[in-house]
Amino acid sequence: MTLERTDRGPLGRAEMAAVVARDIPSGSYVNLGIGQPTLVADHLPEGSGVVLHTENGMLHMGPAATGGPDDPIDPDLTNAGKVPVTELPGASYFHHADSFAMMRGGHLDVCVLGAFQVAAGGDLANWHTGAPDAIPAVGGAMDLAIGAKQVLVMMSLFAKDGSPKLVEACTYPLTGAGCVDRVYTDLATFRVGTGPDGRGVEVLETWGTTYDELAARLDVPLVRA
Amino acid sequence: MSATTFHETHDxxxxxxxxxxxxxxxxxxxxxxxxxxxxxxxxxxxxxLVVVSNNAGNGDTGLAALLAAGRVRRMVCSFPRQSDSWVFDGLYRSGRIELEVVPQGTLAERMRAAGAGIGAFFCPTAVGTPLAEGKETREIEGRTYVLEHPIRGDYALIGAHVADAMGNLVYRKTARNFGPVMAAAARTTIAQVSRVVPVGGLDPEHVVTPGIYVDRVVAAPGSGPAAGDLQQQEQA
Known part of the structure; x- marks a missing residue:
């Protein structure tokens, strides 16, 4: 049953992060991508038991360091965005090959990524616009896309120019093929890659809009959950 | 490789x-x-030089200064473009440096493979993307993989925290990152550390990079990736 919430407007950024956090099972090992996904950490409930992985080599990462007396800035302790962070009791450190083996080997439960585009079949484009003068830089995006048991994407449903970011086929270069499970947007939450052909998109819930309105604006094969 | 040597200066x-x-x-x-x-x-x-590093230099110091001095023919890295990577950006846009972009985990694993004597390996990362174009692929038990080759170094320059007189190394926190895999992947590994302790000064259970991988060590004032808190290692 698609839950249509028409008594309110679309989700703000923090609200989107809270919705993603709501859907992360307690006790999961989770990697939060750089940018918007980082906000999810602020909404994990106290005692959730979620352990955050950062691909530069740490499990049980704590919040960003504030530079106060209890959490001084330590240049040797950063997250994947190179922001100084803290360690929680029970943290561990490991080198890069181990960190990515952990990811590629399917040991992480969830990863949350931003995206330029997601295709109905679960293809992800989030590393390169393909512009001829752009310098390609991939970082850990491709490793994350294919590694975690569940890949969640967090993005606005429409680009600034009004074009949908949930598409039939990505026009930007791919980060991973058929790798995305769910897409969390300001207007709706979707499950992608469903149906007999693996190219169906289920609308799980909407925010400030209806299923029919979305079906009119998107060029992908939507179905009600 | 023969025993680790210890040096007074970085030069x-x-x-x-x-x-x-x-x-x-x-x-x-x-x-x-x-x-x-x-x-x-x-x-x-x-x-x-061919330089292999996660990034392609920040600001105007370190790797960025090496690039600015025109010493690097080819850069192999996962993430060259950053807010402060103007040195690399300028060289790349004017065609004065070659770039090979490698997914971060594949970069680490290719060096791990070199250090471990692996000829090549099938990796699921980048399948179906532009970074797998032209590479051999194979389906194994229903999943597609791309063939990746080792990256060997003639030299590795790494930062570690403390060395003992055998060349064994420990690191601090996330500064460990590529150190252990690079140390094993290079013919000659050179480590800068905050300090060197006598044999017995590191608990063998806590050694991260055994001295067999470390050829030269330099501990000089101000050396090491960060002059951080030594207390943890002293307890080690």
Missing amino acids: EAVAGVEDGSTVLIGGFGMAGMPVDLVDALIRQGASD
């Missing part, structure tokens, strides 16, 4: 790097970046 530690060498440079951003060794490599003068 002495990087002596002999030949033109055309492949140099693995540790660090993720500034964490674990062997800045003093890179500065010494600039003074040493080797050119036509």
Whole structure:
């Protein structure tokens, strides 16, 4: 049953992060991508038991360091965005090959990524616009896309120019093929890659809009959950 | 390789790097970046280098300064473009440097493979993307993989925290990053550390990089990836 919430407007950024956090099972090992996904950490409930992985080599990462007396800035302790962070009791450190083996080997439960585009079949484009003068830089995006048991994407449903970011086929270069499970947007939450052909998109819930309105604006094969 | 040697200066530690060498440079951003060794490599003068590092330099110091000095022919990295990577950006846009972009985990695993004597390996990362174009693929038990080859270094420059007199290394926190894999992947590994302790000064259970992988160590004032809190290692 698609839950249509028409008594309110679309989700703000923090609200989107809270919705993603709501859907992360307690006790999961989770990697939060750089940018918007980082906000999810602020909404994990106290005692959730979620352990955050950062691909530069740490499990049980704590919040960003504030530079106060209890959490001084330590240049040797950063997250994947190179922001100084803290360690929680029970943290561990490991080198890069181990960190990515952990990811590629399917040991992480969830990863949350931003995206330029997601295709109905679960293809992800989030590393390169393909512009001829752009310098390609991939970082850990491709490793994350294919590694975690569940890949969640967090993005606005429409680009600034009004074009949908949930598409039939990505026009930007791919980060991973058929790798995305769910897409969390300001207007709706979707499950992608469903149906007999693996190219169906289920609308799980909407925010400030209806299923029919979305079906009119998107060029992908939507179905009600 | 023979026993680890210990050096008074960074210049002495990087002596002999030949033109055309492949140099693995540790660090993720500034964490674990062997800045003093890179500065010494600039003074040493080797050119036509292939540099393998996660990023392509920040600001105007360290790796960025090596690039600015025109010593690097080819950069192999996962994430060259950053807010402060103007040196690399300028060289790339004017066609004065070659770039090979490698997914971060594949970059680490290709060096791990080199250190471990693996000929090549099938990896699921990048399948179906532009970074797998032209590479051999194979389906194994229903999943598609792309063939990736090892990256060997002639030299590795890494930052570690403490060395003992056997060349065993420990690191600090996320500054460990590429250090252990690069140490094993290079013919000659050069480590800058905060300090050297006598044999017995490190608990063998806590050693991260055994001295067999470490050829030269330099501990000099101000050395090490960060002059951080030593207390944890002293307890180790």
